[in-house]
Amino acid sequence: MLRVAVLGSTCELPRGEKGNGSRGDTVSRADCRQVDTHSDGIDLYWLPLGAGGQSVRLNGRVFEAVTARLQGRSPCDLYHSALVVRVPEGRFVIEQAPISDNKGVERGVVAEGPVGSRWAGRFRLFRYELRRWRDGVIPDVSEAVESPRRLTNDPGTSRRILDLVPSVPTPVWGRDEMGAGEMWNSNSFISWLIASSGLDAESIHVPAGGRAPGWDAGLVVARR
Numbered sequence: 001m002l003r004v005a006v007l008g009s010t011c012e013l014p015r016g017e018k019g020n021g022s023r024g025d026t027v028s029r030a031d032c033r034q035v036d037t038h039s040d041g042i043d044l045y046w047l048p049l050g051a052g053g054q055s056v057r058l059n060g061r062v063f064e065a066v067t068a069r070l071q072g073r074s075p076c077d078l079y080h081s082a083l084v085v086r087v088p089e090g091r092f093v094i095e096q097a098p099i100s101d102n103k104g105v106e107r108g109v110v111a112e113g114p115v116g117s118r119w120a121g122r123f124r125l126f127r128y129e130l131r132r133w134r135d136g137v138i139p140d141v142s143e144a145v146e147s148p149r150r151l152t153n154d155p156g157t158s159r160r161i162l163d164l165v166p167s168v169p170t171p172v173w174g175r176d177e178m179g180a181g182e183m184w185n186s187n188s189f190i191s192w193l194i195a196s197s198g199l200d201a202e203s204i205h206v207p208a209g210g211r212a213p214g215w216d217a218g219l220v221v222a223r224r
């Protein structure tokens with residue numbers, strides 16, 4: 001079965017009813033079998049880029065408009081991804097985000113990396129953090145689209161994802177230091193984790209009319 005989603009619920013479709021990896025697919029609520037996202041397992045969330053922040057959202061739209069024009073296609077909505085992992089030991093939010101202060105321990109930060117360039121990364125403003133946040137929150141989760149998507153109910157895979165977080169590569173955000181053919185960003189972090197855990201990351205699709213820059217970079221690096 002391929003898991004896809006509609007707003008407010010997670011559902012499954014028979015294998016084969018899916019689209020390509022660049023744009024997501026929708027399904028009517030009547031075709032869904034709801035999954036209990038409060039049970040142990042892994043849930044994927046798609047958040048509009050810049051949700052709750054007009055500056056990031058505007059910059060994202062400008063970036064996508066230029067990219068779409070260069071590639072000869074129509075602009076897409078851009079998405080940022082995050083995971084919520086539930087195991088018997090607790091609930092964890094896994095996400096890459098800018099460093100806001102020096103209280104990373106409280107947010108379950110396990111690693112950091114530079115933004116833009118390694119030289120700029122000497123300053124906190126140009127660094128990102130990787131979170132494995134027990135009882136954490138996803139900012140602006142109310143704006144998530146076609147989410148959550150249940151990826152698995154398997155406790156072993158859920159624990160494997162949690163164990164892998166400190167091992168995720170931390171190259172320069174927004175650059176292709178690893179030769180993956182695409183810049184590394186928060187989506188690369190999430191797709192690397194999913195693929196490295198043994199889940200089928202190739203079958204995951206963004207919401208309809210959307211794009212998740214950096215997703216393929218994580219898959220390429222995870223396959224090495």
